[in-house]
Amino acid sequence: MVGITYEDFLDLSYDPADSDLVCEFYVEPAADQDAESAASRVASESSNGTWAELQVDGGVTDLSATACGIEAATAGDREGYRVTVAYPDALFEGGNMPQILSCIAGNILGMKAVDRIRLLDCTWPEPLATSFAGPQFGTSVRSEIFDADDRPITATVPKPKVGLSTDQHAQIGYEAWTGGLDLLKDDENLTDQAFNPFEDRLTESLAQRDRAVEETGEPKSYLLNVTAGGTEMLERVDMAAEHGCEYVMVDVVTCGWAAVQQVRERCERHGLAIHAHRAMHAAFDRLPSHGVSMRVIAQIARLCGVDQIHTGTADLGKLANEDTVGINEWLTSDLYGLDDVLPMASGGLHPGLVPELVDRCGTNIGIQAGGGVHGHPDGTHEGAKALRAAVEAAAEGRSIEAAADDEPALATALDKWGTETPR
Secondary structure, three states: OEEEOHHHHEOOOOOOOOOOEEEEEEEEEOOOOOHHHHHHHHHHHOOOOOOOOEEEOOOOOOOOOOOOOOOOOEEEEEEOOEEEEEEOHHHOOOOOHHHHHHHHOOHHHHOOOEEEEEEEEEEOOHHHHOOOOOOOOHHHHHHHOOOOOOOOEEEEOOOOOOOOOHHHHHHHHHHHHHOOOOEEEOOOOOOOEOOEOHHHHHHHHHHHHHHHHHHHOOOOEEEOEOOOOHHHHHHHHHHHHHOOOOEEEEEHHHHOHHHHHHHHHHHHHHOOEEEEEOOOOHHHHOOOOOEEOHHHHHHHHHHHOOOEEEOOOOOOOOOOOOOHHHHHHHHOOOEOOEOOOEEEEOOOOOHHHHHHHHHHHOOOOEEEOOHHHHOOOOOHHHHHHHHHHHHHHHHHOOOHHHHHHHOHHHHHHHHHHOOOOOO
C-alpha cells in the first residue's frame, strides 16, 4: 500500500498523449502555496485526487493508473503562472459537455489554494471532439441561406429590445429587411412576454419577412429567440420550423450546454440553423485572471453545434472584448472535419466602424447593429441601407467615403456618428 499526494499529479516533463484533452490555465497561487503546488492541486481536484493522502493497494507507485485503472490528470508545462493540465480521454463521457466542464471548469475555480484561476484555452483531441455533433451549417449559411458569399451577412435587433408590441417589432423587421439587411434578430431577453407573445411575433414577423423577400428579391430570415425550459424550448423549435423559419436563436450560456445539445439535435430534424447569443458570458470571462475565457466558451459552442455566435467587435464596439480575431480564427479553422462557426460581431456597431471591423476580422463574419441602424436620423429603413452600403464597400475594398457619395443614407450616418466608438 502506497500513499498518493498532490505532488503525484505534477510532472513538468510530461508529454501529453494525442488523446489527452490539454487545458491551459492561469493559476495564481494563494499566499501559502507556490506555483507548482497550486498547479498540482488543480490537476488533482479536476480529475481523481482529493485533499487527503490516499492509500492505494496493488503496489501503485505513481498515478499512471489508480487501483481501478483510470488515469489521472497531469500538470505539465509551466511558464510563470501559466500551466497546462493534460486529461486522459478515459476521464470523460463522450458527447457530454456538462460532465467535461464539471472536470475542467468545476470545483477548481473555487479552491482556496489559488487566489485566481482562469481556463485560457483547450486543445481538443479527435476522439473527444468528434463525439459531439458540431454545427450543421456554420459559415455556409452565407451561401445556403443567403446569397452573400463575398460579404458579411447583416443583422439588426429592434430597439428598444423589449417593450415593443408585436406589430411594432414586425414592422421594424420589414423596414430593416427592405433596407437591405439579411436578418432580424430577437435580443437575449425577448421570449414570450405579454406585450409581444412568442407565437404572434413569429407569425407576424415571418409574414413581413415574406413581404420583404417578394419586394427585394433577396433571401431574408429571422433569428427567433426560443430560449426557455427544456421541453418548452424544443416545442418552440418545432413551431419555428412549422412556420418556415430557417433559424432559431438560443441564449447558450444561460440555458446551459445540455440544453444547447438538445436544441442541436432537434434542429437537425428540421434543418434549422442555430444562432448563439452569449448573454452572461462576461460572468466567466470579464476578469482577465479568473474564470473561463471567451475562447473556450466559443470552443464549447462549436462542439455543441451552434452555427453562429457573437464573438465581439475587436475592440470597436461598446463591449469589452478579448481576442476576437484569434477566437474567430479558431471557429473557422479545421477541427477533425467538424463544420466551422460563423462569428458574429455586435455591440455598439454603426456604419462608420465597418471598414476597420472588416479590416481586422475579414468578410467571413456577420455584422449586427442595433442602435447603429435604428438610431439613424431618417429611421430604420435608411439605417439599414447605410449599414448594407458600408458592408458592401468594405467587402469590395472601396472606401466608405466613396460609398457615401453613392448612398445618401450612408453619408447621413457618417455625419451623425463618424468613425467613433461608442461607450
